Amino acid sequence: MLAVLMAPLAVYAQAIDWPAGSVLSAAQLKLLGEDAFFWSSPVTDDVFERIDGLSFGRGCTTKRASLAYLHVLHHNFAGRSQVGEMICAQAAAADLLAIFRELYDAGYPIEKMYLVDRYGASDERSMADNNTSCFNFRSRPGQKTLSLHAGGLAVDINPLYNPYVKGARIEPADGAQYADRSRRCRYYIRKGDVCWKAFTRRGWSWGGSWRSAQDYQHFEKNH
Numbered sequence: 001m002l003a004v005l006m007a008p009l010a011v012y013a014q015a016i017d018w019p020a021g022s023v024l025s026a027a028q029l030k031l032l033g034e035d036a037f038f039w040s041s042p043v044t045d046d047v048f049e050r051i052d053g054l055s056f057g058r059g060c061t062t063k064r065a066s067l068a069y070l071h072v073l074h075h076n077f078a079g080r081s082q083v084g085e086m087i088c089a090q091a092a093a094a095d096l097l098a099i100f101r102e103l104y105d106a107g108y109p110i111e112k113m114y115l116v117d118r119y120g121a122s123d124e125r126s127m128a129d130n131n132t133s134c135f136n137f138r139s140r141p142g143q144k145t146l147s148l149h150a151g152g153l154a155v156d157i158n159p160l161y162n163p164y165v166k167g168a169r170i171e172p173a174d175g176a177q178y179a180d181r182s183r184r185c186r187y188y189i190r191k192g193d194v195c196w197k198a199f200t201r202r203g204w205s206w207g208g209s210w211r212s213a214q215d216y217q218h219f220e221k222n223h
């Protein structure tokens with residue numbers, strides 16, 4: 001009887017243990033169940049050690065307790081199921097779990113989803129590696145005011161292919177070729193597509209619609 005009760009817990013623990021970047025086979029997904037990979041938790045000590053002094057840098061005014069750690073699945077560019085992780089505002093966690101579940105179920109391609117701390121909390125390096133991320137205690141591009149990323153209320157999706165463009169200023173620099181939105185590219189975020197709908201239906205706004213600059217990778221929850 002005990003073994004029967006313990007088995008589901010053991011399977012669930014296995015799903016929790018998969019680190020970001022893990023690629024799962026169909027057999028593994030069938031055994032563990034996709035649902036077990038979509039969860040959020042407070043920022044535990046183990047996670048905090050990874051961000052302290054980096055995305056959670058000195059002078060960080062965002063409270064650790066206001067943040068959540070997300071664990072999700074996404075389809076990588078080869079179409080395989082891959083584990084992703086993200087730190088966001090607790091207030092955004094339910095939205096983002098639902099959004100990434102919707103994108104996963106739709107087969108939407110997201111290349112990788114690691115904490116920005118993997119890149120030394122460098123937004124430029126994370127974007128250049130096409131890393132999808134959320135929390136980073138930093139200012140807006142070229143400004144001194146805090147970005148909504150600083151509170152975990154903004155997400156950048158496939159940023160290399162969806163750069164930030166303000167006149168001649170393009171971030172990441174390697175994304176310059178993708179500033180031309182008349183090109184055909186399956187990784188471009190466009191108004192009305194699956195990704196745009198998943199966010200905007202839940203009240204998130206898209207940086208690609210901004211007037212003074214276009215931030216094609218960026219969705220934010222600003223109310």
Ligand SMILES: [Zn+2]
Pocket residue numbers: 149154155156215217218219
């Ligand atoms: Zn952004």
